[in-house]
Amino acid sequence: MNGLREQRGAAIELSRVSKAYGSFKALDDISLQIQPGEFMTLLGPSGSGKTTTLNVVAGFTEVSSGTLQIGGSNVVGVPAHKRNIGVVFQHYALFPHMTVGRNVAYPLRLRGVGKAELETRVRRALDMVKMADFAYRYPSELSGGQQQRVALARSIVFDPPLLLMDEPLGALDKKLREWLQLEIKRIHRELGTTFVYVTHDQEEALVLSDRIAVFNRGRIEQIGTGHDLYDAPETLFVGRFIGDSTVLRGAARSDGSSTALDVAGETVTVPRRHRDTDRPVMLLRPEKLVMRKPGVDRSDNENRLSGTVSEAIYLGSGSKYEVLLRDGSTGIVRSSLTDQSFAIGDAVELCFRGADAKLLADDSTADTTLT
Amino acid sequence: MAMHPFTRVLLGLSCLLVAVWLIAPTLVVVPMSFNQNKSLAFPPQGFSWQWYSNFTTNPEWSTSFLNSLKVATIVAILATVLGTLAAFGLDRMRARTAGLLRMLLLTPMVVPGVVLAIGIYAVYLDAQLVGTMTGFVLAHTILALPFVLIAVQASLEVFDKRLETAAASLGAGRLATFRTVTLPLIAPGILSGLLFAFVTSFDEIIVSLFITSPYLKTLPVQIFTSITRDADPTVAAVGTILLCVTTILIGGGLLLLGRERRSGV
Numbered sequence: 001m002n003g004l005r006e007q008r009g010a011a012i013e014l015s016r017v018s019k020a021y022g023s024f025k026a027l028d029d030i031s032l033q034i035q036p037g038e039f040m041t042l043l044g045p046s047g048s049g050k051t052t053t054l055n056v057v058a059g060f061t062e063v064s065s066g067t068l069q070i071g072g073s074n075v076v077g078v079p080a081h082k083r084n085i086g087v088v089f090q091h092y093a094l095f096p097h098m099t100v101g102r103n104v105a106y107p108l109r110l111r112g113v114g115k116a117e118l119e120t121r122v123r124r125a126l127d128m129v130k131m132a133d134f135a136y137r138y139p140s141e142l143s144g145g146q147q148q149r150v151a152l153a154r155s156i157v158f159d160p161p162l163l164l165m166d167e168p169l170g171a172l173d174k175k176l177r178e179w180l181q182l183e184i185k186r187i188h189r190e191l192g193t194t195f196v197y198v199t200h201d202q203e204e205a206l207v208l209s210d211r212i213a214v215f216n217r218g219r220i221e222q223i224g225t226g227h228d229l230y231d232a233p234e235t236l237f238v239g240r241f242i243g244d245s246t247v248l249r250g251a252a253r254s255d256g257s258s259t260a261l262d263v264a265g266e267t268v269t270v271p272r273r274h275r276d277t278d279r280p281v282m283l284l285r286p287e288k289l290v291m292r293k294p295g296v297d298r299s300d301n302e303n304r305l306s307g308t309v310s311e312a313i314y315l316g317s318g319s320k321y322e323v324l325l326r327d328g329s330t331g332i333v334r335s336s337l338t339d340q341s342f343a344i345g346d347a348v349e350l351c352f353r354g355a356d357a358k359l360l361a362d363d364s365t366a367d368t369t370l371t
Numbered sequence: 372m373a374m375h376p377f378t379r380v381l382l383g384l385s386c387l388l389v390a391v392w393l394i395a396p397t398l399v400v401v402p403m404s405f406n407q408n409k410s411l412a413f414p415p416q417g418f419s420w421q422w423y424s425n426f427t428t429n430p431e432w433s434t435s436f437l438n439s440l441k442v443a444t445i446v447a448i449l450a451t452v453l454g455t456l457a458a459f460g461l462d463r464m465r466a467r468t469a470g471l472l473r474m475l476l477l478t479p480m481v482v483p484g485v486v487l488a489i490g491i492y493a494v495y496l497d498a499q500l501v502g503t504m505t506g507f508v509l510a511h512t513i514l515a516l517p518f519v520l521i522a523v524q525a526s527l528e529v530f531d532k533r534l535e536t537a538a539a540s541l542g543a544g545r546l547a548t549f550r551t552v553t554l555p556l557i558a559p560g561i562l563s564g565l566l567f568a569f570v571t572s573f574d575e576i577i578v579s580l581f582i583t584s585p586y587l588k589t590l591p592v593q594i595f596t597s598i599t600r601d602a603d604p605t606v607a608a609v610g611t612i613l614l615c616v617t618t619i620l621i622g623g624g625l626l627l628l629g630r631e632r633r634s635g636v
Contacts, residue, residue, distance in 0.1 A: 058540060059539075060536055060539075060540075079539070079544075080536075080539040080540055081538075081539045081540070081541075081542050081543055081544050081548075082542075084542065085540065086540070087540035089533065089536075089537060091531075093531075093534055093536070093537035095534060095537075095538075095552055096556070097555050097556055106538075106541055106543075107541040107542050110541065110542045110543055110547060111542060154541065155540070155541070158541070158542070
């Protein structure tokens with residue numbers, strides 16, 4: 001299986017790629033390596049450069065500077081129709097004057113594939129997306145999810161070594177989206193093709209990807225597995241974009257081996273030094289926080305912050321609480337069913353071990369770009 | 372929305388009245404074309420096919436008819452090719468420049484026919500194009516171009532350009548994309564433009580009167596000279612034939628455009 005993968009998928013290497021529109025830098029010195037057969041997701045808010053990156057790889061947009069290699073050869077200047085890359089668009093882009101079968105056959109006809117082989121390959125591609133029964137229908141007679149499956153079949157029927165997907169599920173409802181995510185994952189496994197997937201939905205990125213590149217303002221903030229990004233975010237933006245988090249800010253004090261923050265009169269300490277140039281903040285994942293009634297169970301090497309429960313959300317498997325802290329910021333805590341439950345308005349203390357907090361550099365753009 | 376039955380009847384009646392008022396003068400030629408006497412009197416007397424047979428046998432009439440057919444066919448093709456190319460150019464141009472050029476291209480529709488005719492006549496005298504086939508084709512193409520431009524532009528507006536990007540990603544070059552995706556999808560617009568261009572040339576009279584010669588007449592010119600000379604009911608017969616043909620052509624063109632609009636959404 002591994003040997004097959006290497007043969008079928010193409011490696012991609014973007015090196016120091018920039019794209020400027022006038023004075024606006026859509027891409028600012030991007031470097032990204034994608035392994036053959038890998039499922040790479042480009043994740044970020046709108047306008048962060050993820051779609052521009054996809055368009056550069058597809059050949060719809062030319063780079064202003066930098067190099068781009070696909071399958072080991074330089075493709076800068078090669079027009080889109082000669083790159084042999086499958087592309088799935090958010091808006092499906094099926095040809096309305098052709099039946100499903102003719103849509104899927106289109107790339108094969110352009111490549112001069114003979115009739116018998118053409119029919120077999122169209123059937124195989126439609127089978128793969130479970131749309132074989134619809135070959136004689138027109139796109140206008142299909143639902144959005146069905147159209148997108150046909151578009152997927154059309155983009156894989158000519159066996160491209162690389163498949164690009166630009167928010168392909170963005171226009172579909174949640175249930176359908178979740179089902180198609182699994183379908184896409186299955187197809188990736190069966191084909192062994194390199195997939196590059198663009199989305200702004202971090203949950204979707206976590207479900208699908210081998211690795212995720214997080215984009216912000218035309219730059220890549222971090223590249224890593226979902227696990228890396230959640231457990232070891234390198235920037236505040238990544239920490240906030242992936243999953244829930246509590247961010248603590250305050251005047252910082254560092255001594256030899258630890259950093260203390262003064263959060264509205266309460267001091268929290270992390271057993272690490274921050275870099276002198278940064279204004280440090282602490283980032284905490286919801287499951288690292290424990291919520292208690294004030295004054296209960298004191299132990300000395302624990303950090304504590306007092307606050308008031310402002311929202312309690314029952315999730316079935318447990319509960320999620322929002323806690324208003326003294327400095328006006330919000331803490332997010334997740335507890336399991338067996339834990340003590342709290343009501344809105346309860347005074348509580350949030351406790352955590354210093355080692356569980358990430359010490360990151362403050363970034364004023366991290367909050368605003370979320371919206 | 373509920374409408375009072377009385378209001379509905381009243382609306383229907385006034386619609387009918389306007390329609391009759393618009394169409395009646397045109398329909399008068401139909402009974403006149405079957406007149407037994409050589410007169411254009413209304414109501415006509417008796418019944419005969421003689422004016423229809425005169426149209427087909429009299430060389431003055433049949434030649435001018437063939438001339439019109441020839442000119443209109445060449446104009447339709449020329450104006451469609453040029454108009455389609457222009458529509459594409461305008462569609463892919465910067466909006467400001469395109470707006471200006473579009474206005475320029477549509478002026479033949481706005482400028483009074485007589486003014487245009489005088490201008491063309493003056494130029495043709497120098498260029499020795501008066502009374503030539505080339506002269507007719509060029510003049511009519513000027514008049515027909517705006518119709519093609521409008522029709523093709525309407526279908527380009529609803530055409531989803533992203534389909535061209537999709538075609539490129541599937542391996543189609545510019546030409547293949549145009550042939551297999553763009554052209555089939557805007558074909559109804561081009562076809563209706565072709566019909567309008569044909570009809571524009573076929574029933575053009577003002578400019579034609581200026582640039583005609585005794586040796587080269589189009590059908591409308593022949594009709595005009597005939598009716599100013601004597602009361603020949605052949606005019607009515609020709610009128611009836613033209614009425615039928617243009618109704619079918621224009622009706623077809625409008626139907627194509629309508630279908631385009633609906634399916635484009």
